[in-house]
Amino acid sequence: MTKQTLARSDRRHRSGGFTLVELLVVIGIIVLLAGILLPMASRAYAKAERARVALELQAIGSALENYKQDHGSYPDPGADPNLPSSTTAPMRGANVLCRALIAPGTALLDGADGPGFRTRPGSKVWSAYLPADQFKIGDRNGAGAIDFSNMVLDTYNQVFILDRFKKPILYYRAQGNASNIRSANGFVANNPSGGVGAKPYYDSTQNAIFLSQLGLRAMLGDVSNGSPLTPFSAISPNGMIDAGETAVYSGPYLLWSAGPDEKYGPSPDDAGNSSVLEKVDIEKCDDITNFRS
Ligand SMILES: [Ca+2]
Numbered sequence: 001m002t003k004q005t006l007a008r009s010d011r012r013h014r015s016g017g018f019t020l021v022e023l024l025v026v027i028g029i030i031v032l033l034a035g036i037l038l039p040m041a042s043r044a045y046a047k048a049e050r051a052r053v054a055l056e057l058q059a060i061g062s063a064l065e066n067y068k069q070d071h072g073s074y075p076d077p078g079a080d081p082n083l084p085s086s087t088t089a090p091m092r093g094a095n096v097l098c099r100a101l102i103a104p105g106t107a108l109l110d111g112a113d114g115p116g117f118r119t120r121p122g123s124k125v126w127s128a129y130l131p132a133d134q135f136k137i138g139d140r141n142g143a144g145a146i147d148f149s150n151m152v153l154d155t156y157n158q159v160f161i162l163d164r165f166k167k168p169i170l171y172y173r174a175q176g177n178a179s180n181i182r183s184a185n186g187f188v189a190n191n192p193s194g195g196v197g198a199k200p201y202y203d204s205t206q207n208a209i210f211l212s213q214l215g216l217r218a219m220l221g222d223v224s225n226g227s228p229l230t231p232f233s234a235i236s237p238n239g240m241i242d243a244g245e246t247a248v249y250s251g252p253y254l255l256w257s258a259g260p261d262e263k264y265g266p267s268p269d270d271a272g273n274s275s276v277l278e279k280v281d282i283e284k285c286d287d288i289t290n291f292r293s
């Protein structure tokens with residue numbers, strides 16, 4: 001065997017496999033890259049999904065305008081003609097939104113089988129304002145594939161339009177003479193379990209701050225009770241836009257997605273001092289709404 005053939009066979013031998021050290025180096029690089037790229041990929045995914053939800057909220061906004069053209073006003077959570085007085089489940093804006101824009105239920109539930117509804121028995125069937133096949137419909141736990149044929153009104157009250165993260169899209173309509181949150185019932189019932197206006201969607205284990213309206217009002221610009229907040233002081237909404245506060249939104253309705261973390265409103269854990277709800281938590285909140293995306 002000549003020197004040349006030896007060298008060739010050596011090259012062949014070396015190119016046929018890696019040494020243990022080389023393998024470890026390669027694995028180390030892969031692990032390092034994965035550590036950098038996976039969080040980037042998941043952030044990019046969440047960003048893309050948030051953008052999709054923002055588009056869905058826009059589509060819902062257009063549908064609401066069309067509904068208003070036909071019926072004279074936006075869907076009103078306080079006045080659903082299909083709801084019998086014996087119904088025990090409280091009306092929620094999120095449910096009214098689904099019933100007004102898609103009405104996926106049977107004739108028993110909303111006057112017309114499948115998407116669409118009647119406002120009175122025997123009257124014209126209004127077709128769905130949103131393409132039912134392009135939106136997820138489900139219950140509060142995000143479960144789809146609902147059997148409408150066996151559903152009664154009480155359970156129909158628990159059907160919502162879901163966002164990309166399978167949480168109900170909330171709907172609050174501004175109340176008559178209160179144009180924004182300047183008055184406590186501008187968008188929100190004074191009492192979460194009753195009173196004027198859309199009742200919140202309930203998930204008390206995860207969304208206590210939102211349901212108590214602290215988080216909801218704070219997101220709308222009501223962060224203090226009139227006294228200036230120092231950088232790390234807890235927010236304390238009082239239902240009014242005081243001097244030094246700026247109303248974030250004063251439109252006719254709120255559309256609200258809980259965002260990728262599936263929790264409505266800011267949480268003390270989002271940023272800063274984890275035991276206190278602060279302005280930084282509001283900035284970090286990943287919710288998508290029709291006034292902020
Ligand atoms: Ca229907």
Ligand SMILES: [Ca+2]
Binds near residue numbers: 225238239240242
């Ligand atoms: Ca205030």
Ligand SMILES: [Ca+2]
Binds near residue numbers: 285
């Ligand atoms: Ca959220």
